[in-house]
Amino acid sequence: MHVCVIIAKQRCFKPFKEDDVDFCSCDPAIEDRSWSTFSFLEALMLCSMRCSQTASCVAYNFFNATNQCQLFNQTLNKFSVLPGCQYYLKRDRQCTITFLPFDSENFPSNKPLTITVDNMLLEFYLNGKNIPVASNFPNAKVWNIADTYNMTGNVHVIALKTFKNAFDGGFIASTADNYILTNKTWKCTMNYYDGWYKIGYNDSMWPAARYAMWPTSTDYYPPLSLAARWITDSTSSQQKKLVN
Incomplete structure (x- = not known):
C-alpha cells in the first residue's frame, strides 16, 4: 500500500519489503503514539x-492491530520481521538524496x-542479492590475501x-x-x-559463531580492523558453512 498525503505539497510513503x-524498524523512534479509537485506514x-x-x-x-505509529528521523539501520508491523519510507520529489535500499548502483x-x-x-x-565471487573476490581461494568489496x-x-577442507577454517571481515x-x-x-541468504530469512535458530584459532587480524591483514575476529561455526568440520 502506498500512502500519499496532500498538505502544501505531495509527500508519498512507500512500504519497505523484499x-x-x-519489515519493521528497531531504531529509536522520535515519537511513538497510538490512535486506538480510529479505524486501521484512518490511523x-x-x-x-x-x-x-x-x-x-x-x-x-x-x-495494524494496535494502530501504533512510530516516527523516525533516520533511514533503516536495524530491522526485524514482526507480524502486523510495516515500515514506510518517505518519497519526496524535493529531496536531493533518495533512499534506495536495493538499487545500489544509484x-x-x-x-x-x-x-x-x-x-x-x-x-x-x-541484501539478498548474489554478488558474483569470481569477478568481485579475486582472492576467494587464497586465505592469506584479503579482498575488498565496495558495498553501496x-x-x-x-x-x-565458505568451504574448508580441514581444521577450523572460517573468515574475517571488517569495514574501516x-x-x-x-x-x-x-x-x-x-x-x-x-x-x-534472503533479507527476510529468520536465522534466530542458528547457532552463534565462535572464534576460530587464528592470530589477530593485524598479524597478516593490515587493512582489517583490530576489532575484527576470525569466526567459524560452532562445530567446525570439513564441510561448507552458511553465514549470516
Missing part, C-alpha cells in the same frame, strides 16, 4: 500525515568491506557460504569504520536451508 516480507493516514508534518521525520512504523555512498576466507569463499550475498547503499544483511565486524554476533551453520 519478496513480500514486511494509517494520521500516521502518514504526522510524519509529513514533522520536519525531521523520514520514515515510520505502523502496527546510491551516492559506498562502504568498502575487507574480507578473507580459509579456505574458500563460494557465495556472497548483499544501505547494508541490511550479509550472507556467505567498524560498522561491520566479524564477531560472535554472527550466525553460522553447517546445514542448508532454503532462502538462507
